[in-house]
Amino acid sequence: MSGPHLTAARRARELDELASTPVDVLVVGGGVTGCGVALDAASRGLSVALVEKSDLAHGTSRWSSKLVHGGLRYLATGDVGLALESARERDILLRRTAPHLVRPLPMLAPLGDDISRRDALLFDAGHRTGDVLRLLAGTPRAALPRPRRVGVTETVRMLPAVRRQNLRGALLNWDGQLEDDARLVIAVARTAASYGARVLTRVSAVDGRGTVRDELTGQSLAINATHVVNATGAWADGLAPETRLRPSKGVHIVLAAQTLGFPSASQTVAVPGQPNRYVFALPHPDGLVYVGLTDDALDGPLPDVPRADEAEIAFLLDTLSRGLERSLSRSDVVGSFAGVRPLLAGVEGRTADLSRRHAVVQGEDGLWTVLGGKLTTYRRMGQDVVDRLTDAPCRTHDLPLVGAVGPLSNHVPARLVRRYGAEAGAVAALAEHDASLLEPVAPGLPVLGVELVWGMVAEGALTAEDLLERRTRLSLVDAWAEAAAPQARDAAAQAFA
Numbered sequence: 037m038s039g040p041h042l043t044a045a046r047r048a049r050e051l052d053e054l055a056s057t058p059v060d061v062l063v064v065g066g067g068v069t070g071c072g073v074a075l076d077a078a079s080r081g082l083s084v085a086l087v088e089k090s091d092l093a094h095g096t097s098r099w100s101s102k103l104v105h106g107g108l109r110y111l112a113t114g115d116v117g118l119a120l121e122s123a124r125e126r127d128i129l130l131r132r133t134a135p136h137l138v139r140p141l142p143m144l145a146p147l148g149d150d151i152s153r154r155d156a157l158l159f160d161a162g163h164r165t166g167d168v169l170r171l172l173a174g175t176p177r178a179a180l181p182r183p184r185r186v187g188v189t190e191t192v193r194m195l196p197a198v199r200r201q202n203l204r205g206a207l208l209n210w211d212g213q214l215e216d217d218a219r220l221v222i223a224v225a226r227t228a229a230s231y232g233a234r235v236l237t238r239v240s241a242v243d244g245r246g247t248v249r250d251e252l253t254g255q256s257l258a259i260n261a262t263h264v265v266n267a268t269g270a271w272a273d274g275l276a277p278e279t280r281l282r283p284s285k286g287v288h289i290v291l292a293a294q295t296l297g298f299p300s301a302s303q304t305v306a307v308p309g310q311p312n313r314y315v316f317a318l319p320h321p322d323g324l325v326y327v328g329l330t331d332d333a334l335d336g337p338l339p340d341v342p343r344a345d346e347a348e349i350a351f352l353l354d355t356l357s358r359g360l361e362r363s364l365s366r367s368d369v370v371g372s373f374a375g376v377r378p379l380l381a382g383v384e385g386r387t388a389d390l391s392r393r394h395a396v397v398q399g400e401d402g403l404w405t406v407l408g409g410k411l412t413t414y415r416r417m418g419q420d421v422v423d424r425l426t427d428a429p430c431r432t433h434d435l436p437l438v439g440a441v442g443p444l445s446n447h448v449p450a451r452l453v454r455r456y457g458a459e460a461g462a463v464a465a466l467a468e469h470d471a472s473l474l475e476p477v478a479p480g481l482p483v484l485g486v487e488l489v490w491g492m493v494a495e496g497a498l499t500a501e502d503l504l505e506r507r508t509r510l511s512l513v514d515a516w517a518e519a520a521a522p523q524a525r526d527a528a529a530q531a532f533a
């Protein structure tokens with residue numbers, strides 16, 4: 037069972053068609069928000085084109101913490117509506133639209149010296165309220181177990197590197213974790229394509245009226261679109277200068293899971309002197325742990341690809357080390373990444389307190405802009421945009437993404453099932469005439485050769501960089517990207533040959 041194949045040839049054909057074919061909706065931006073708008077509109081029967089200046093998930097959407105939040109943190113600011121919206125969207129992703137890409141993640145807040153008994157009570161109360169949100173959102177306990185307190189032995193079993201001194205156990209809570217944020221974007225984009233949306237990467241919008249430029253040829257094209265939707269996230273003011281954003285940078289570092297003794301739960305560590313601020317160490321099945329995150333206002337022009345600086349890396353290492361038996365050092369860091377939150381402006385105070393709510397606004401020129409929000413709520417953002425463009429009812433609550441339904445094969449590597457769901461069989465079948473494609477792309481790396489080929493023949497990758505950065509995420513570890521670069525270049529060249 038396989039979804040639509042996005043390829044270079046399809047891109048060229050669809051771009052040609054757009055020169056003479058009008059569309060109902062032109063979406064600008066191929067992050068999770070733009071792809072969510074495209075899917076919502078196409079599944080309601082509208083004709084849709086989506087243009088992305090670089091590659092799918094080129095922007096913020098690939099730099100998230102990869103969590104599908106149940107809204108707990110919004111309760112702390114008293115925004116019950118937003119918290120419930122998050123919990124509902126988590127339920128939709130976890131059980132209906134993307135069960136292959138979202139799994140429950142146990143999250144432990146160890147009770148050590150840094151957490152007073154009073155803070156522990158507050159934490160516990162927060163978790164319990166979060167559990168009520170789970171219930172209100174209709175998520176069964178089987179999908180997300182109840183929060184509870186665990187003893188020292190269980191804490192150490194789940195977090196082997198945790199600091200033992202004065203450890204009183206831990207508070208255990210569950211939330212959703214994405215296999216990979218970029219894979220979610222690609223799944224949403226391909227599902228939109230399965231409803232007829234033309235998904236065009238390396239095409240940028242020059243204005244908000246439908247003029248676009250093919251970044252591969254430099255040629256301009258005027259797309260005749262009834263509605264244009266600006267979903268360019270932190271770059272939204274490029275097309276809609278009246279937009280008021282207050283970008284905030286968030287950094288993660290990447291550690292080998294071995295460094296923390298292969299934890300099976302995430303670890304929460306309080307940031308000293310900053311109430312309500314924590315660093316999380318989030319384990320990933322690829323043998324990595326993502327540690328984040330920072331949250332600092334970003335002034336000046338936005339970089340195309342933000343980078344972590346040494347001070348931010350040191351802050352994360354120092355904070356996490358407070359919760360560990362052994363202090364970490366710079367040489368433990370195998371990679372780092374940074375993203376820019378597309379936060380709405382208009383609220384005073386630290387960026388960490390700014391609302392993650394989204395807004396849909398229309399400029400005087402008719403351009404719609406969708407702003408704010410987060411990965412977890414992308415579907416709701418798409419719905420809110422398209423509700424303004426048509427009376428046809430929204431269908432995305434119950435619409436499984438590519439890979440979400442279909443028989444799961446037992447005869448393919450478990451890794452493929454984890455990343456491709458019901459498409460794993462089709463991915464593995466690429467090795468029919470070359471069994472070596474089921475081997476890792478380089479010794480010791482988790483990614484298999486078929487994943488590079490699949491990226492080119494089905495997932496719209498156009499370059500080796502697309503494969504390393506956004507189809508496989510090998511670039512999250514500097515050494516992995518280096519080791520796999522020749523294979524990625526071969527896979528890209530062979531697809532074009």
Ligand SMILES: Cc1cc2nc3c(=O)[nH]c(=O)nc-3n(C[C@H](O)[C@H](O)[C@H](O)COP(=O)(O)OP(=O)(O)OC[C@H]3O[C@@H](n4cnc5c(N)ncnc54)[C@H](O)[C@@H]3O)c2cc1C
Nearest residue numbers: 065067068069089095096097101103241269286410411412
């Ligand atoms: C550090 C960090 C951690 C986060 N963690 C989480 C989390 O764990 N869970 C969660 O739910 N949310 C999280 N978020 C929030 C979430 O990642 C973002 O809200 C979301 O990804 C924004 O998606 P977007 O599509 O709006 O923007 P983007 O992903 O940035 O997409 C915008 C796209 O527009 C393209 N573009 C720009 N200009 C043009 C143009 N002129 N023409 C064509 N294309 C253009 C860009 O190339 C880009 O691909 C996190 C955010 C950050 C920064």
